[in-house]
Amino acid sequence: MSLFGFNPFGLGSREPAAPQTLESRTLEAVADHIKSGKVKRITVMTGAGISTAAGIPDFRSPGTGLYSNLERLKLPEPEAVFDISFFRDRPEPFYVLAKELYPGKFQPTISHAFIALLSKKGLLQMNFTQNIDCLERQAGVPGEKVIEAHGSFATQSCIECKELFPDDEMLLHVEKEIVPRCASCNGLVKPNIVFFGEPLPRTFSEKCHLVAESDLAIIIGTSLTVYPFAGLPELVPRGSPRLLLNKVRVGQIGTRSDDVVELGSCDAGVRKLADLLGWRDELEDLWRSVVGDAEADRQIAAKDDEQGGYSDDSSDSDPDEDMRKLAEVVNRMNLGLETSAVDDSSSKPGDDGVPKATMKSPDETASSDNLKPEDPSMGDKHKMEQSNSTQVRSVESQQKKGTGASNQVEEAVSTHGSAGEAKTKNTRPDTSQQAQPPVNALAAPVQSSSGGKVEEALTVSTQQDFSQTREPPAVWVLQVKKLNLEGWDRGIGHYLLQRLSELPRDAPKPHVVTSSGGNAGLAAVHAARNVGLPCTVVVPLLIKPLMIEKLKAAGAHEVVRHGATWQETDDYVRHEFMAKSEVPTIYIPPFNHPDVWTGHSTMVHEMAKQMPTGTLPDAIICSVGGGGLLNGICQGVDDVAAAADPSRAKPIILAVETEGADSLNASVKAGELVELPGITSLATSLGAKKVTVKTLEYAQQDHVRSHVLTDAEAAMGCWKLADDERLLVELACGVSVSLCYGGRLEKALGRKVKADDSVVIVLCGGSNITVEMLREYREMFGGHAAVAEHQTSSSI
Structure with missing residues (x-):
């Protein structure tokens, strides 16, 4: 089994267990199941391949x-x-x-007509499509039965x-x-x-729960590479068959006991299924009544092996070698792995509980040339940029001042709020003769050149010279580490300790329960594990399998999926899940509690101690989901400022969100709390529909400013940080990084950036990301110079 539970075919895969619902894993068995009358709700998911025979x-x-x-x-x-x-x-x-x-x-294909026939027979629950061509509607599928994801x-x-x-x-x-x-x-x-830089339609997130109610899912003509659409098949409940009609195997279809894979053109697969159901004549008549005999004959004459299915188009540009190099660098610099990052078959966790990184084979990353917004670059595999920064920097040990002991260097994934701070890295030359900040520093400089490139990111556990910069201003990264035992009691860990201190000494052992889009869940698991308690994490339905596997690898007692958004998930945890528990429980809120904020506030005290000036930086950048991290930073700034020189201005706090998860920005504009109708951003870790009351209070202060960037800009921040610093972070964190590129920081500050300015970026999430996901982001967004360098943000 490979990385995070993904089982790529042909790479040491094992056949799933015997089917539980179907008689066999064949198209005949699917037809028999439909004819049995047990199937009432069929969800269909379609992509580019369903329309190529139409002549687009x-x-x-x-x-x-x-x-x-x-x-x-x-x-x-x-x-x-x-x-x-x-x-x-x-x-x-x-x-x-x-x-x-x-x-x-253009006219619909017989595959479109098949979906219309399912609707006519009362079997179609919903058709989720990545296509923009309206051919489903033209074939006769009612508009209320179509969710056009893009x-x-x-x-x-x-x-x-x-x-x-x-x-x-x-x-x-x-x-x-x-x-x-x-x-x-x-x-x-x-x-x-949906253009690059725009959120998905809200109807997508509002209706995705229907997938979890399906008796049968049929996936036709899609690469299943772009999220969140690619996550839909994973919402199909266990025991409900999933049928793939496609030219190649995609996603995780085929890994469940009731999965059926029928390879070939979409239209050929649909015709075969219709034959087995006894619907062939009815389907043919319906199709011809829509497109006419001439168009139907034209499509039939087209070669099935060239049209009608999702094809594996290989462009001349092959990024695999570049991605292998990046994977190796990321693993060595961020995960501390000793093995190659190009291990396609190993998924065993390392000592830190994090599975080793891997690369998918070219067959798994096949892309289509057909025009559909599942990937508007249509399979153009952009070759990742080569630069001097792709070379692995040497990692040197340093001598602790006053002793002869060497400091052994390690690396760890960056994730805010998780249990503990890992030992950290040092890639700059030994500067022990220079003025040094305190030992165990977490703030680390990222020096920004005049061209906007982040040139260096460091976290240090011993002495380090912060006084020299190659180019002004100095931009610093605060990596909040997640592994090891030290420091696990910040944030969510602090909250858990407070609740445990309130229990009687003879109280029975409680079970920890939390709701999370991923990172807060990891924090809760680590915190619970460090005090010897089991922890169950309930996540939204559209959370990627990657995060679920990471939660399990971290030691979660159970991972439960429920709700289209985090708010629905949290309501379920507090009002239903915990009520059914037979043992005492402790609920951990991901962000909405003063004890969580107090734990987060400690990082600001550390900033003040570790900055070369001994004072707070000029600006702090952080991402905002529900607001817990921002609340802690604001609280910490107030505490430090009260004890410092009252004449010194507080740092500017730049609170950053993505479009489609911008509940704080909407609230600030409205002057009151605003609840979003749904989350449409790809940055699901920021997926709170409403921030806390305290967050809005802080955001209305003069030194706190709300900014909104696009998913494309967040993705740019991810790959820029990977290119420049070998740090791999997810979109929820990349959106903060992107604020320091392309002149965005000047716009956010409302002034020119000065040579002596210091800025801290809080890297608050690195779990929901892989090298493969980074490549997908570059394929989706990487060709857009306007997005990467010149797109403006919505600011307050």
């Missing part, structure tokens, strides 16, 4: 591909046509593309005031390649397709 042009065919057609427009890169910041400046290229793809030009051409609106634009007027503008403008505010109008 791909991106890369010479002379006829959409990219070739866009060359005359002189784009910085073809993918820019799907970038919202580029669209604001130059909307014309998109409307050239829109004319090629607008509904009505939007579609079905409606259009102003990007400023959000007012809907009439369908007939939109068609006229598209046919003439004229950019439409809003009649109310003169803003740009675009179809409600």
Whole structure:
């Protein structure tokens, strides 16, 4: 079994156990199951492959591909046509593309008709699609039965005031390649397709719970590589079969006992299933009534081995070698592993309980050229940048001042609030003759050059010279470590100790329970383990298998999935799960309690002691989910400021969120607490629909500023930190890092960054990330110079 429970086919995989629901793992058994009458709710998930037989042009065919057609427009890169910041400046290229793809030009395939037939028979619970072409609707699937995860051409609106634009007027503008403008505010109008830099539709997160109610899931023509859509099959309950109709195996389909994989074109698989169900004539009649005989005959004549299924398109650019190098660097610098990071078959945890990193085979990362927003770069595997920074820096031991003992250097994953602080690394030359900060420092410098590149990140457990910088200003990283025993009692650990101190001495051993999107759950598991208590973590449905496996590897007693959002998960824990427990329980809130904030506040006291000036930095950057970390930082700043020079201004605290998880920013704008209707950001660790009352109070102070960046910018922060510093962090943390690139910091501070400024970034989450996920982010967002360097944030 490989990394985090993922079992790639052909890499030492084992066959799942015998089926529990089906008679066998065959298409015939699926048909028999449907005919038995036991199947009432079928969820269908579709991607690019379902539409290729319709004749939608791909991106890369010479002379006829959409990219070739866009060359005359002189784009910085073809993918820019799907970038919202580029669209604001130059909307014309998109409307050239829109004319090629607008509904009505292409007709549904028989696979689309099959979904419509399921709906007609009352069996379709929901069709989740990554496609933007509206062919499901055109085939006869009711609009209320379609969730277009990445939007579609079905409606259009102003990007400023959000007012809907009439369908007939939109068609006229598209046919003439004229950019439409809003009649109310003169803003740009675009179809409600999700561009890079935009959140997913709220209906996606609001309806994903339906997957968990399915009797059967059918997955057709998708690569299952882009989250959160790729997580949908994992929500199908155990015992409900999952059928994959695809050209290649994808995701984790095939690892359960009732999974069935039918390889081949989508249309061929659908026809075979319809034959087994006795629906072939009915399906054919329905399809031809929609598309006509001529179009049906054209599609049938197309070669099934070239159209109708998700294909493994391999571009000339192969990033595997670069990713192997990055994986090795990340493992050596962050995980402290001694083995190669390119071990495809080993998933045994290391001594720290974290599974070893691995790389997927090229077959697992196959991508499609067909135009669908499951990956708007359409399979272009961008080669990761090579630079001098890709070389592994030497790690040197230092001598503790006044002793001859050497300090053995280790590395660990960065995760805020988890139990303990790992021994840390030192990559700078020995500077023991210079002025030194205190031993056990956590604050570490990341020196930013004039070009905005983060050049060095250090955490030190012995003496270190912070006085010299190559380029001003000095940007520092505060890595809050998660492993080992020392320091585990900050944050959530502090909360647990307080609750235990309140129990009678003869009280029975309690069971710890928490709700979490991942990182707080890890903190609770480590804290509970350090006091010898079991801990159950309840996570939202769309949490990736990666995080679940990490929670288990860390020692969780049980990991339970419930609820589409963290709020639903937390409500379930407090009102249902704990009420059913037969043993005493201690509930650990991920962020909403003063004892948690007090634990977090200790990091600010450490900052003040460890900075070279002996004072707090000029600015502190942190991410905001529910607000517990921000509350602790603000509390710590107030405590330190009260004991220091009252004439010195408090540091600017930059509270950063992602679009689609921006409950604090919405609350600050409204002047009152705002609860988001759902979480649509990929940064699920920030997925609290509402911040605490105290968080809003702090955010309304003059020295605290709320900023919102896109998922694309958060991803950029992740890969920039990996490229520049060999630190691997998740989106919830990368969004804070990205604030220090591309002039964003100046915009956030509202002034020029001075040479003597010091800024601390709190690296608050490194669990929900792998090298493979980083590669996916680069494929999704990496080609967009506008996103990487020039996109502006929403600030208050």
